[in-house]
Amino acid sequence: MNETIRTQLAHRTIREFKAEKIPREVFEQLMEVARRTATSTGMQACSIIRVTDPELKSKIAEVCKQEYVARAPELLIFIVDQYRNNQIAKEKNFYSENVRDMDRFFAGFTDACIMAQNVVTAAESVGLGTVYLGSILNDSEKICELLKLPEFTFPVIGLGLGYPNQNLQLKPRMEMKLRVFENGYTVFESYLDEIKEYDQEMRTYYDLRDPGRPVDSFSNQVVNRLKQCVLKRQEILNVVGKQGFDLRIK
Numbered sequence: 001m002n003e004t005i006r007t008q009l010a011h012r013t014i015r016e017f018k019a020e021k022i023p024r025e026v027f028e029q030l031m032e033v034a035r036r037t038a039t040s041t042g043m044q045a046c047s048i049i050r051v052t053d054p055e056l057k058s059k060i061a062e063v064c065k066q067e068y069v070a071r072a073p074e075l076l077i078f079i080v081d082q083y084r085n086n087q088i089a090k091e092k093n094f095y096s097e098n099v100r101d102m103d104r105f106f107a108g109f110t111d112a113c114i115m116a117q118n119v120v121t122a123a124e125s126v127g128l129g130t131v132y133l134g135s136i137l138n139d140s141e142k143i144c145e146l147l148k149l150p151e152f153t154f155p156v157i158g159l160g161l162g163y164p165n166q167n168l169q170l171k172p173r174m175e176m177k178l179r180v181f182e183n184g185y186t187v188f189e190s191y192l193d194e195i196k197e198y199d200q201e202m203r204t205y206y207d208l209r210d211p212g213r214p215v216d217s218f219s220n221q222v223v224n225r226l227k228q229c230v231l232k233r234q235e236i237l238n239v240v241g242k243q244g245f246d247l248r249i250k
Contacts, residue, residue, distance in 0.1 A: 007124050012170060014129025015068045017162030022074055026126060030161075033122040037115040045108035046115055046156070047081040049147050050074070056146060060158070063142050064135035072160030077136060077143070078116045080108030082152040099152055100246040112156035123161055133158030139232045140239045151244035172201045174218065192219060 001009075034048060051057050054070070060077075061069035069075065086099040098104070120130045136143050136158040143155045174195055178188070188194050199217035206214050215221070241247055 004121070004125060008121065010170065011120075011124065012129070012168040013131050014162070014164045014166060014168070015066075015131050015160075016165045017071065017073055017129060017160070018165045020073070020163050022128065022161060022163075026128075027074065029126075030119050030122050034115050034119050037111075037118040039111045039114075040107040043085060043107065044111070045080065045082050045085060045104065046112035047079050047084070047153075048115075049077040049079060051077060051147075059146055060136065060143065063139045063146075064133055064158070065138060066133070066135055068131075069133060069135075069158070069160060072131070073162035074160070076116075076119070076159045076161065077147060078112040078156045078159065079147075079149065080105060080112060080152075080154040080156060082108055083150045086152055097246075100244055102245060102247065105154070105240065105245045109154070109156055116157050116159055119159065127163065128161055129164035131160040133160060137233055137236060138230055140236055141232070141242070144239065144243065149243070154240055154243050154245070169206055171207075172198065172205055174198045195219060 031048075039045070051060060057070045057072070057075055060075065061067055082099050082104050089096065089099075116132070120132075123130050134157060136155050140155055143149075144153075147155070149155065175198065178191075178194060192199075195218060199219050202216070202218045202221075203214050216224070237247055237249075
């Protein structure tokens with residue numbers, strides 16, 4: 001096993017970081033990794049907002065409802081960015097409504113996800129800890145406002161980076177036979193039977209956010225998650241539309 005795979009298999013979400021700053025040369029290496037990330041049809045339709053203003057960090061943490069976000073030494077927001085290429089086309093005297101279509105939106109969305117993961121892999125390889133922040137989508141319209149995002153852009157995922165200040169237990173995962181299928185989707189007769197051992201294993205995992213007790217079984221977590229509802233996340237397509245993309249919903 002090489003060092004890259006060993007590091008990936010040891011991935012943990014880090015929420016508490018040391019006050020130590022990431023050296024400039026290390027950060028620049030991460031941005032070079034981001035720059036060289038695979039991108040759909042070579043269009044590079046995603047960008048990164050580096051949040052350094054403490055007040056802005058705090059406001060984003062409020063959207064996330066996670067106060068530790070404000071303490072991350074580095075906070076990056078990966079965004080769909082079709083604005084730049086549209087401006088390039090305009091300067092070439094080409095105007096098209098195609099920039100609004102969902103194909104281009106999802107190309108930028110996918111680019112942003114791949115870029116974020118590439119940065120995470122690189123960051124962890126040099127001893128940094130990372131935390132993904134899907135919680136920026138608790139209020140995507142507010143994030144657009146805070147980051148002054150123009151039309152044809154949209155926030156995809158946040159990422160906190162820094163030197164870890166906690167030592168976490170490796171979180172259990174279900175067996176890959178439930179997630180890797182050959183030549184088509186496999187439906188199991190009883191999923192509770194299939195995850196029985198995994199359910200039990202999850203009861204031995206201690207999340208440092210609540211260190212006094214183990215987490216609940218995975219099956220109970222599924223039910224509890226489905227009970228939860230964030231209204232603004234349900235209305236996220238409305239914000240995508242406000243950012244200039246044509247949903248073409250029939």
